[in-house]
Amino acid sequence: MNVALVGYGYWGKILLKNLLEIKDFNLKAVVDLDYEQLKPIKAEHPEIDISANYQEVFKRDDIEAVLVGTEETTHYQIARHALHMGKHVFIEKPMTCSFSTSKELVLLAEKNDRTLMVNHLLLYSQPVVKIKELLADKRGDILYIDCMRVSFAPQIRKRINVLWDLAPHDISVVNYLLEDMPVCVSASGVPNVSTENQDTVDCSLYYRRGKIINLKFSWKYPLRKRQTLIRTHDEVMVYDECSEDSSIHVFSVNSDSQAPAKHPVERVPPLAVALKDFLYSIEIGHQPLASGKSALDVIKIIDALQSSLDNNGEKVFLDLDPYRLKSTNSTYDYILER
Numbered sequence: 001m002n003v004a005l006v007g008y009g010y011w012g013k014i015l016l017k018n019l020l021e022i023k024d025f026n027l028k029a030v031v032d033l034d035y036e037q038l039k040p041i042k043a044e045h046p047e048i049d050i051s052a053n054y055q056e057v058f059k060r061d062d063i064e065a066v067l068v069g070t071e072e073t074t075h076y077q078i079a080r081h082a083l084h085m086g087k088h089v090f091i092e093k094p095m096t097c098s099f100s101t102s103k104e105l106v107l108l109a110e111k112n113d114r115t116l117m118v119n120h121l122l123l124y125s126q127p128v129v130k131i132k133e134l135l136a137d138k139r140g141d142i143l144y145i146d147c148m149r150v151s152f153a154p155q156i157r158k159r160i161n162v163l164w165d166l167a168p169h170d171i172s173v174v175n176y177l178l179e180d181m182p183v184c185v186s187a188s189g190v191p192n193v194s195t196e197n198q199d200t201v202d203c204s205l206y207y208r209r210g211k212i213i214n215l216k217f218s219w220k221y222p223l224r225k226r227q228t229l230i231r232t233h234d235e236v237m238v239y240d241e242c243s244e245d246s247s248i249h250v251f252s253v254n255s256d257s258q259a260p261a262k263h264p265v266e267r268v269p270p271l272a273v274a275l276k277d278f279l280y281s282i283e284i285g286h287q288p289l290a291s292g293k294s295a296l297d298v299i300k301i302i303d304a305l306q307s308s309l310d311n312n313g314e315k316v317f318l319d320l321d322p323y324r325l326k327s328t329n330s331t332y333d334y335i336l337e338r
């Protein structure tokens, strides 16, 4: 498949490396406002065109799909233009920086019959696949989930707060595991002294039947932790992305023993798996796992959390009215338009 990559910063370089390694991708062009930094690509791969102007590149009929790896605040404009030009689109997380703009992209992709995918990478990671499998007949038993994604980042993003940067990872996983949306959410945070955006945010997601999800995100936490803990009636499941032991640990609540059962998982880099899902979903005309629609649910929750942050941590109820739950075989789907 002929593709173009827009954005060649820190993450764009990782995307490019993966695109070159997957033989079914044919990278035709790389775009970045900073044209100078694209020159080494041309020197090493003369067959790849480089440009500072994505509008020009999107005019090309031979380019079928676009990968958007630019700053978060530019995703909407670039992805919208790509969809208008009839391209399939893969966007880095977060899809956009508001629910209304994300919804517009989802509807545009549907109207133009294009695949829209958001890089919710963790959905393609082996630990999450394993946890989903372990919870297969226990989803209804989940009582709470605690997630921590914290570290001490020397540089922080200036245009968005930590919620929009890190929450897409864990909320996409929580949605995938629970197959449900919260009734209401709340969030409180600590503003960074230089950017005034929150660099640390604590969130709670409240579900029907008393289920609660707690999430902590920070760029200014002196420890690096990426941990998920899931409590069901009988068990506590723990996964630590930073630990050398890549097993899922399952503790029995009713046993006297503190020793967990260990479920080993392979550490396979998930980005290549995600990119292949994008590619093959287009080819066979299926929705990818991290579809634009599922990403819209993630944005809906983050948008509500942001409203709570803006209102001193008040609970914000999710307006699920325009959505009607439609059961499918193994997952759920929302009908976007009444």
Ligand SMILES: NC(=O)c1ccc[n+]([C@@H]2O[C@H](COP(=O)([O-])OP(=O)(O)OC[C@H]3O[C@@H](n4cnc5c(N)ncnc54)[C@H](O)[C@@H]3O)[C@@H](O)[C@H]2O)c1
Pocket (backbone or CB within 6 Å): 006, 007, 008, 009, 010, 011, 012, 031, 032, 033, 034, 052, 054, 069, 070, 071, 072, 074, 092, 093, 094, 119, 121, 165
């Ligand atoms: N999935 C993940 O695990 C993961 C990890 C890191 C970053 N990301 C995401 O990747 C995206 C990029 O992050 P980054 O850290 O690489 O940022 P970055 O600032 O290093 O790079 C962004 C690049 O986009 C370019 N750019 C901006 N506007 C442009 C435009 N209109 N046309 C062409 N190029 C433009 C900039 O010149 C810059 O080179 C963000 O959405 C971020 O959240 C995802």
